[in-house]
Amino acid sequence: MFLELDQKSSNNIALIDSEGQQATYGDVVAFSQLFGTIFPLKTLIIVLNNNTVGSAMGYLAAMIERVVPLMLSATMDGELLKELTDTYHPEFLWKPMDMVQGNETVVLEKCGYALVPTGLEPYPLYEDLSLLLTTSGSTGSPKLVRHSYNNLEAQARNISAFFDAKEDDKPMVDLPINYTMGLSVLNSYLYAGATALLTGLNPISPKYWEFLKTNEATVLTNVPYYYEILKKLRFFRMDLPYLRIITQGGGKMSDELYMECAEYAKRTGKKFIPTYGQTEGSARMAYLPAELAYEKCGSIGRAIPNGKLYLINDDETVITEPDVVGEMVYEGPNVTLGYAVKGEDLILGDERHGVLKTGDMVKMDADGCFYIVGRKKRFLKLWGYRVGLDECENIIKSAFDVECACVGDDERMRIYVNSEAELDTIKKYIASKTNVNSSAFEMHYIEKLPRNDAGKILYSKL
Amino acid sequence: MKNCEKYRNIFIERFSLEEDFDVKKIKRYDVTDWDSVGHMMLITALEDSFDMMFEMEDILAFDTYENGIEILKKYGIEM
Numbered sequence: 251m252f253l254e255l256d257q258k259s260s261n262n263i264a265l266i267d268s269e270g271q272q273a274t275y276g277d278v279v280a281f282s283q284l285f286g287t288i289f290p291l292k293t294l295i296i297v298l299n300n301n302t303v304g305s306a307m308g309y310l311a312a313m314i315e316r317v318v319p320l321m322l323s324a325t326m327d328g329e330l331l332k333e334l335t336d337t338y339h340p341e342f343l344w345k346p347m348d349m350v351q352g353n354e355t356v357v358l359e360k361c362g363y364a365l366v367p368t369g370l371e372p373y374p375l376y377e378d379l380s381l382l383l384t385t386s387g388s389t390g391s392p393k394l395v396r397h398s399y400n401n402l403e404a405q406a407r408n409i410s411a412f413f414d415a416k417e418d419d420k421p422m423v424d425l426p427i428n429y430t431m432g433l434s435v436l437n438s439y440l441y442a443g444a445t446a447l448l449t450g451l452n453p454i455s456p457k458y459w460e461f462l463k464t465n466e467a468t469v470l471t472n473v474p475y476y477y478e479i480l481k482k483l484r485f486f487r488m489d490l491p492y493l494r495i496i497t498q499g500g501g502k503m504s505d506e507l508y509m510e511c512a513e514y515a516k517r518t519g520k521k522f523i524p525t526y527g528q529t530e531g532s533a534r535m536a537y538l539p540a541e542l543a544y545e546k547c548g549s550i551g552r553a554i555p556n557g558k559l560y561l562i563n564d565d566e567t568v569i570t571e572p573d574v575v576g577e578m579v580y581e582g583p584n585v586t587l588g589y590a591v592k593g594e595d596l597i598l599g600d601e602r603h604g605v606l607k608t609g610d611m612v613k614m615d616a617d618g619c620f621y622i623v624g625r626k627k628r629f630l631k632l633w634g635y636r637v638g639l640d641e642c643e644n645i646i647k648s649a650f651d652v653e654c655a656c657v658g659d660d661e662r663m664r665i666y667v668n669s670e671a672e673l674d675t676i677k678k679y680i681a682s683k684t685n686v687n688s689s690a691f692e693m694h695y696i697e698k699l700p701r702n703d704a705g706k707i708l709y710s711k712l
Numbered sequence: 713m714k715n716c717e718k719y720r721n722i723f724i725e726r727f728s729l730e731e732d733f734d735v736k737k738i739k740r741y742d743v744t745d746w747d748s749v750g751h752m753m754l755i756t757a758l759e760d761s762f763d764m765m766f767e768m769e770d771i772l773a774f775d776t777y778e779n780g781i782e783i784l785k786k787y788g789i790e791m
Contacts (some may be wrong), residue, residue, distance in 0.1 A: 404750045453748070483772075
């Protein structure tokens with residue numbers, strides 16, 4: 251069974267959420283059996299996630315019963331959701347009860363969630379396809395990452411090994427489980443038989459801390475920006491004796507904040523574990539062992555157990571000497587099958603065969619620790635969330651009659667448009683579509699975009 | 713500039729509101745940009761502007777325009 255969930259003590263609590271709901275491992279398995287009776291054949295469903303017990307129960311039941319969930323945020327923009335539904339034809343939606351409309355039929359209910367048929371004709375699915383995630387959660391790009399069952403099992407096993415996850419662990423799952431890193435926390439700790447603390451709250455809410463403290467959370471996993479907030483909240487002075495691990499992924503932390511986390515861990519006897527990953531590698535691919543956090547500041551460390559990392563040149567030859575920058579390649583059982591951009595792609599098999607070119611430009615030191623120096627692919631990580639630059643251009647161009655080019659770094663996206671009058675409107679529009687705070691977007695007026703003879707935008711000139 | 717004016721301007725600027733916007737009624741999450749990112753920026757802007765530092769409890773409790781005024785008064789800032 252998925253994550254061997256039926257091998258855990260059935261009376262142990264698997265899920266607790268900040269709405270006051272909980273479920274044991276026995277409840278999860280029992281619900282999956284009921285859920286399975288509705289699905290005689292493998293099919294696709296959309297899970298509109300809000301990080302509650304109800305949402306996780308639907309996800310787990312689907313995984314156990316080999317129904318493929320496409321995980322999306324419950325707060326996702328309605329038009330983008332419609333686009334994804336039209337593209338991939340899910341047979342059912344698993345969504346919060348309060349999102350069910352009067353004319354919709356509910357075929358199953360659990361913990362505030364309902365299963366609603368769409369009436370759409372499903373596409374044929376590849377036998378080993380287990381799960382679909384978006385590459386760019388916020389922009390709702392129709393491009394999806396196709397996972398196999400082994401991807402998720404291997405990832406859960408390997409991550410719980412290097413985090414030394416135990417039955418008495420209680421990790422905070424406040425990153426959304428429709429996001430690869432949030433899902434990986436849930437999977438790896440359930441594999442260990444632990445109790446996942448699910449919440450949609452964030453650390454500026456008093457209830458977040460109440461939830462964390464009442465349940466005595468043992469692990470925090472989040473993006474660099476989260477630790478910026480924690481620093482501001484004087485987290486590093488808080489007394490949280492039950493906390494064992496703080497871990498970070500989803501982008502590069504500033505050296506200063508990194509050292510602060512490392513020092514906090516050292517002083518309080520906890521572990522600070524920076525990690526590196528992406529959706530295409532079912533979340534984590536590298537981690538820096540806690541004991542190296544000090545001396546290897548800013549490094550993403552080495553490959554996770556059962557994985558391999560190396561660098562290649564432009565001509566794809568492998569770089570063997572240290573301190574040379576090249577594109578990082580990862581090999582391991584957690585490398586996903588490939589992408590889907592349309593319904594017909596859901597039947598595709600494994601296109602990567604365990605090898606992933608990460609698109610990150612990286613160097614390795616003499617001790618075999620890797621350091622990210624740049625990025626090849628056209629996306630940014632704004633507040634830790636991946637936002638595609640080309641997708642943003644398309645969103646803007648389809649709503650406004652403008653020429654548009656997006657560039658920038660992980661601090662800020664710079665958007666160039668040829669309409670001075672609409673700068674403010676476009677800024678508000680892209681912030682609302684991507685669900686990213688508008689301070690991340692810097693608007694620029696440009697009369698004409700720089701292009702080469704073939705008409706391609708010269709991003710380096712912006 | 714009076715403190716209450718300074719306070720109001722920070723909201724207008726931080727959350728890109730219209731000059732004549734009725735800020736008095738706004739709550740956290742009512743305004744799109746007042747999310748966790750926007751909140752930390754607001755807190756930093758207020759700390760810089762009033763030369764003070766909020767305690768954690770106050771950063772968490774600060775969730776409306778009105779109660780922000782009460783919180784600032786606790787730090788001896790006349791509003």
